[in-house]
Amino acid sequence: MFANLTERLSSITRNLQGKGRLSNNNIKDTLREIRLVLLEADVALPVVKNFIEGIREEVVGSKIEKSLTPGQALIKIIHHKLIDLFGNKTIELNLKRPSPLVIMMVGLQGSGKTTTAAKLAKRLIDIEKKRVMLVSVDVHRPAAILQLNRLANEIGADFFNSEDTQNPKTIVSSALKQSQRSQSDIIIIDTAGRMHVDDSMMAEISEVYKEASPSETFFVIDSMAGQDAINSAQAFSERLDITGIILTKTDGDARGGAALSVSQVTGKSIFYLGVGEKIDDIELFHPERMASRILGMGDVLSLVEEIEAKVDRKQSERLANKLKKGKKFDLYDLKDQLEQMIGMGGMSAILDKLPNAGQLNNAAVSKQFDEKQLKRQIGIINSMTPNERHFPKTINGSRKRRIAAGSGLQIQDINKLMKQHVQMERMMKKMSGGKMKKMMRGLSGMNLPSGLR
Amino acid sequence: MTNEHNDIDDKPKNFFSRLTSALKGKKDVLKNNLVNILTTNKINEDLLEEIETELIIADIGVHTTQKIINQLKEKRKKNSKKNEDLKHNIRDIMLSILEPVSTPLIIKNNDDPFVILMIGVNGAGKTTSIGKLSRYFKDQNHSVILAAGDTFRAAAIEQLQVWGQRNKIEVISQETGADPGAVIFDAHASAKAKKINVLLADTAGRLHTQTGLMDELVKIKKILNKQSDAAPHEVMLVLDASLGQNALIQAEKFNEALGITGLIVTKLDGSAKGGIVLSIADKLKIPIRFIGIGEKLEDMQVFNRHDYVNALLNLPQNHQNN
Numbered sequence: 001m002f003a004n005l006t007e008r009l010s011s012i013t014r015n016l017q018g019k020g021r022l023s024n025n026n027i028k029d030t031l032r033e034i035r036l037v038l039l040e041a042d043v044a045l046p047v048v049k050n051f052i053e054g055i056r057e058e059v060v061g062s063k064i065e066k067s068l069t070p071g072q073a074l075i076k077i078i079h080h081k082l083i084d085l086f087g088n089k090t091i092e093l094n095l096k097r098p099s100p101l102v103i104m105m106v107g108l109q110g111s112g113k114t115t116t117a118a119k120l121a122k123r124l125i126d127i128e129k130k131r132v133m134l135v136s137v138d139v140h141r142p143a144a145i146l147q148l149n150r151l152a153n154e155i156g157a158d159f160f161n162s163e164d165t166q167n168p169k170t171i172v173s174s175a176l177k178q179s180q181r182s183q184s185d186i187i188i189i190d191t192a193g194r195m196h197v198d199d200s201m202m203a204e205i206s207e208v209y210k211e212a213s214p215s216e217t218f219f220v221i222d223s224m225a226g227q228d229a230i231n232s233a234q235a236f237s238e239r240l241d242i243t244g245i246i247l248t249k250t251d252g253d254a255r256g257g258a259a260l261s262v263s264q265v266t267g268k269s270i271f272y273l274g275v276g277e278k279i280d281d282i283e284l285f286h287p288e289r290m291a292s293r294i295l296g297m298g299d300v301l302s303l304v305e306e307i308e309a310k311v312d313r314k315q316s317e318r319l320a321n322k323l324k325k326g327k328k329f330d331l332y333d334l335k336d337q338l339e340q341m342i343g344m345g346g347m348s349a350i351l352d353k354l355p356n357a358g359q360l361n362n363a364a365v366s367k368q369f370d371e372k373q374l375k376r377q378i379g380i381i382n383s384m385t386p387n388e389r390h391f392p393k394t395i396n397g398s399r400k401r402r403i404a405a406g407s408g409l410q411i412q413d414i415n416k417l418m419k420q421h422v423q424m425e426r427m428m429k430k431m432s433g434g435k436m437k438k439m440m441r442g443l444s445g446m447n448l449p450s451g452l453r
Numbered sequence: 454m455t456n457e458h459n460d461i462d463d464k465p466k467n468f469f470s471r472l473t474s475a476l477k478g479k480k481d482v483l484k485n486n487l488v489n490i491l492t493t494n495k496i497n498e499d500l501l502e503e504i505e506t507e508l509i510i511a512d513i514g515v516h517t518t519q520k521i522i523n524q525l526k527e528k529r530k531k532n533s534k535k536n537e538d539l540k541h542n543i544r545d546i547m548l549s550i551l552e553p554v555s556t557p558l559i560i561k562n563n564d565d566p567f568v569i570l571m572i573g574v575n576g577a578g579k580t581t582s583i584g585k586l587s588r589y590f591k592d593q594n595h596s597v598i599l600a601a602g603d604t605f606r607a608a609a610i611e612q613l614q615v616w617g618q619r620n621k622i623e624v625i626s627q628e629t630g631a632d633p634g635a636v637i638f639d640a641h642a643s644a645k646a647k648k649i650n651v652l653l654a655d656t657a658g659r660l661h662t663q664t665g666l667m668d669e670l671v672k673i674k675k676i677l678n679k680q681s682d683a684a685p686h687e688v689m690l691v692l693d694a695s696l697g698q699n700a701l702i703q704a705e706k707f708n709e710a711l712g713i714t715g716l717i718v719t720k721l722d723g724s725a726k727g728g729i730v731l732s733i734a735d736k737l738k739i740p741i742r743f744i745g746i747g748e749k750l751e752d753m754q755v756f757n758r759h760d761y762v763n764a765l766l767n768l769p770q771n772h773q774n775n
Contacts, residue, residue: 036515039509039515040514040698041698042512045510108723109576109578109720110575110576110578112575140748142611142612142616143608143609143614144608146608147606147608147609147612148607150608150629195724196724197724198722222695224699225697226696226698227509227511227725228723228725228726229695229697232695232723232724249575251663252574252660252699253661253662254697254699254702255698255699
């Protein structure tokens with residue numbers, strides 16, 4: 001969702017490269033650009049101003065590490081600042097508190113409170129093995145109570161029956177009594193969406209809040225929200241003690257600046273993200289990852305975690321040692337690589353997490369690197385003799401014809417694989433030299449779609 | 454609907470004061486800051502940058518804001534230096550952006566029902582808008598029927614049925630999980646047989662990035678088109694005024710997929726100004742038909758650019774501008 005912001009910031013800071021050092025002067029235009037980028041991303045203006053000032057202060061008179069270009073230095077500073085704004089760490093709901101733990105969902109109309117209440121309940125039931133009761137005090141929106149009732153049935157949560165003719169405060173007090181009888185661990189109270197400028201509705205939620213005295217009060221905010229998010233968050237936190245934020249609809253392409261604004265103005269952390277239409281599409285929020293995504297560093301951490309979990313370490317070490325000893329990257333090694341790629345879910349799964357890959361046509365990429373294709377290539381290598389795999393240069397025309405017949409493919413397919421091997425070999429040589437940049441250049445030589453070049 | 458909230462405003466205020474008070478909000482940035490800006494004498498780069506900032510805070514967006522600022526500079530060169538003029542200049546620029554999109558929806562009475570397909574992202578306010586539109590069309594002596602095309606969200610059908618009961622109109626529905634195309638097809642057949650003037654078709658909220666769900670809408674549009682060449686007569690995108698710049702992308706994507714013919718801007722009773730409609734008007738020229746300013750049945754008004762801009766700039770509402 002932060003793809004656009006990522007692109008803009010990385011293109012701006014690229015302009016800074018080769019300027020030697022950051023000064024008040026050469027950073028001025030960049031800061032103005034960053035300001036516009038953040039505003040376009042719907043980060044609230046006061047937050048943007050603070051943010052820019054913070055960066056300016058850090059940049060002026062600060063030492064820049066020699067190894068970094070000005071662009072990298074700036075990205076590093078912005079990165080840290082963004083993480084600060086997001087509250088620094090991944091927050092998990094503290095469940096080591098006396099039951100029943102009362103959680104209340106508040107926010108504007110249409111921010112996604114009811115859906116999120118059910119998603120959160122499902123998470124607590126499935127992962128934490130808790131007994132959860134859902135309660136709706138939304139007596140305003142037609143069929144809102146029924147909506148929560150249906151969702152509760154779907155996910156196996158208890159549901160406290162309420163009617164839209166009841167007073168919200170009364171519903172809460174009866175639900176609390178009921179929860180003691182039913183021995184619920186957690187009660188989640190869904191409230192009606194309301195405008196923060198609607199005094200009578202805000203008075204109503206204050207009453208509900210007092211009656212419920214929740215341990216957690218989540219402000220639910222649409223990731224597409226604009227400049228006004230800061231005002232609604234402010235108004236709600238003046239009336240209630242907001243303890244956390246849930247950001248919804250993040251599976252869209254909004255830049256999500258509201259996430260920054262709201263966590264800044266409430267001083268509270270984002271706990272969860274709503275990430276899709278399905279009832280278990282809720283995730284913990286990772287400030288570091290989100291900040292990295294904003295800055296064009298991609299979701300590198302998740303990628304690293306995934307690779308660590310799936311890559312065969314022994315195989316990789318064997319390859320690394322082999323290359324270190326100056327040995328060649330042969331077709332056995334290529335086969336290992338192809339097999340690992342299948343294990344990681346193909347190229348598109350990897351590309352999703354790489355920096356600046358947002359613009360790629362994933363369909364085209366996956367077509368080229370889909371599982372079928374990968375398996376076919378492995379099939380070609382399997383049709384070779386051990387000698388051919390060790391010494392690919394020995395593969396001549398008649399050998400190619402034999403391999404093609406053996407693998408049931410055309411000579412062109414064999415040629416393609418051989419070409420790919422040569423490119424990979426070149427790339428591995430460069431990588432063993434430790435130069436990432438060269439590796440990227442090596443990648444561009446491969447038959448990748450234009451977006452990656 | 455038995456709650457104090459809905460009974461407090463027992464005397465509905467007239468539209469002009471309502472829109473003004475609705476758009477004002479508590480922290481009226483444009484009101485306070487822009488007035489301050491405009492009472493200083495000089496117009497220089499700093500002043501323009503301040504104005505730029507205030508326009509951005511109203512969610513107008515960087516691109517359209519630049520356009521307004523540039524036009525403002527042009528006008529200043531030609532005209533006088535008085536501050537009121539500056540304010541009126543901004544107003545005139547905004548009005549000219551909104552002029553091509555200020556065409557109200559007109560229902561033509563044919564044998565075929567006039568079909569309005571309501572679309573938008575999750576939580577935009579489609580179902581509530583249908584409830585309020587039903588009332589609006591009934592007040593204009595049109596007969597109305599509703600199609601419960603949101604078969605995905607839990608209790609969305611029942612939510613629409615409540616609006617049907619409030620308006621005493623029929624709601625065609627099937628069970629949750631049914632094919633929305635089939636529901637809307639049935640509703641169209643029913644409307645045609647009963648010679649009903651207006652069919653309002655609800656659909657499930659969907660993000661414009663969800664290609665499968667966007668295809669579903671295209672299919673629904675095709676189904677309607679097979680029933681009658683002119684149907685759907687209106688593809689209405691419902692936009693939440695509190696959304697930021699993504700609303701423009703939304704409008705673009707829904708427009709690409711379906712060809713939007715009208716907009717409803719909802720939730721203008723908060724403190725958000727919905728300034729993104731200026732960007733959408735500027736870029737896509739899609740008519741803005743209605744604005745939603747509350748949860749009551751009558752809280753749907755025909756869009757009027759003069760009232761909107763005056764409220765945005767806190768200028769007095771002028772009835773003659775209609």
